[in-house]
Amino acid sequence: MINTLVIGAGTMGSVHADAYQKLENVNLVGIVDADFARASTLAEKAGTKAFHSYEEAVAGLDVIDAVSICLPTPLHKEFLIKAADDGKHVICEKPLARTLTDAREMISYCQEKRVKLFVGHVVRFFPEYVKAKKLVDADKIGSPAVVRTSRGGAFPNASNDWYADFQTSGGLVLDLIIHDFDYLRWCFGDVERVYAKSSKGRVTEKTEYALVTLRFKSGVIAHVEGTWAHQSFATKFEFAGKEGIIEYDSAKISPVVSSRKQSGGAGGVAVPESPLKESPYLTELKHFIYCIQTDEKPIVSAEDAYKAMEISMAALESIETGKPVVLNDKKVKEAIQ
Numbered sequence: 001m002i003n004t005l006v007i008g009a010g011t012m013g014s015v016h017a018d019a020y021q022k023l024e025n026v027n028l029v030g031i032v033d034a035d036f037a038r039a040s041t042l043a044e045k046a047g048t049k050a051f052h053s054y055e056e057a058v059a060g061l062d063v064i065d066a067v068s069i070c071l072p073t074p075l076h077k078e079f080l081i082k083a084a085d086d087g088k089h090v091i092c093e094k095p096l097a098r099t100l101t102d103a104r105e106m107i108s109y110c111q112e113k114r115v116k117l118f119v120g121h122v123v124r125f126f127p128e129y130v131k132a133k134k135l136v137d138a139d140k141i142g143s144p145a146v147v148r149t150s151r152g153g154a155f156p157n158a159s160n161d162w163y164a165d166f167q168t169s170g171g172l173v174l175d176l177i178i179h180d181f182d183y184l185r186w187c188f189g190d191v192e193r194v195y196a197k198s199s200k201g202r203v204t205e206k207t208e209y210a211l212v213t214l215r216f217k218s219g220v221i222a223h224v225e226g227t228w229a230h231q232s233f234a235t236k237f238e239f240a241g242k243e244g245i246i247e248y249d250s251a252k253i254s255p256v257v258s259s260r261k262q263s264g265g266a267g268g269v270a271v272p273e274s275p276l277k278e279s280p281y282l283t284e285l286k287h288f289i290y291c292i293q294t295d296e297k298p299i300v301s302a303e304d305a306y307k308a309m310e311i312s313m314a315a316l317e318s319i320e321t322g323k324p325v326v327l328n329d330k331k332v333k334e335a336i337q
């Protein structure tokens, strides 16, 4: 049995608490939130205890094996250090941190304290995205050439409106399309060059739009679109290879379609997928708990989370300078404020 403590009772804290309630090998021992009313409401719903602070939870609970950090991004580091100091494993929401320096320190700190660190790059657990990677790996579309992804919806609502402060959230390039950066690295390997444009600084309302072009070392080119200017949330992708194409649109009823060129003519084979059976967040947290119990390597590592942040930071730098950024540890600015 793994005893988990959820820190932050907002949107993601509720998602983690809900998943832990459903897992038989997990005991959700408490919820922490500086806003105690929020902690209490979620704790009541989840049938567990509420705490004002991490310290109060540690003092009041017999055992905590792992914490879920579901706080605004710049607070991840402070709470990761507290938990690692106490020997607790850490499951941290993405992005790992607001700056690359913080992210590197967090990874090193967990290694030093010999606690495991998992980062919630949940797209690797969405069945449609997993299926598309399997199709690519199985050479169903031939050598991949050009990829497009799209993700977004309305501007996010949160405690203290923290997404609206770019210095806190990093905007949609760090907060939202980092999901696609991580997923695409998983599929196509490391990125070489990043070029990006966004509405940052041009729009005063709570809307944001960005288009990021990635060139992978493998030669694949990706166009990654992110928006906080639409009404409802949707994600899409299109992978074009030398022999075929894979398309997905979450707004459609049968979203995944794979078609392969027929020899000597047009046409293709459509492979529709069934809708989701289990929440990908539940699948992800189940996997992280399994890795804690078995010492298995996770599907997404803390180093992967760092690499995804590096792409976000390169995109932010490109937006700022108007120039492409070559991905190289020394060149990417550690923080765009």
Ligand SMILES: NC(=O)c1ccc[n+]([C@@H]2O[C@H](COP(=O)([O-])OP(=O)(O)OC[C@H]3O[C@@H](n4cnc5c(N)ncnc54)[C@H](O)[C@@H]3O)[C@@H](O)[C@H]2O)c1
Residues within 6 Å of the ligand: 007, 008, 009, 010, 011, 012, 013, 032, 033, 034, 035, 038, 070, 071, 072, 073, 075, 093, 094, 095, 120, 121, 122, 157, 158, 159, 160, 162, 175
């Ligand atoms: N994986 C995903 O799909 C996904 C989706 C949304 C958000 N996120 C990430 O999850 C994290 C949390 O985002 P959210 O939307 O849930 O935020 P939120 O504002 O809904 O929740 C944050 C909670 O933290 C609490 N809090 C703030 N400061 C605190 C402190 N010092 N001590 C204790 N509690 C404190 C707030 O009261 C609030 O309840 C962010 O890093 C965000 O980027 C991930």
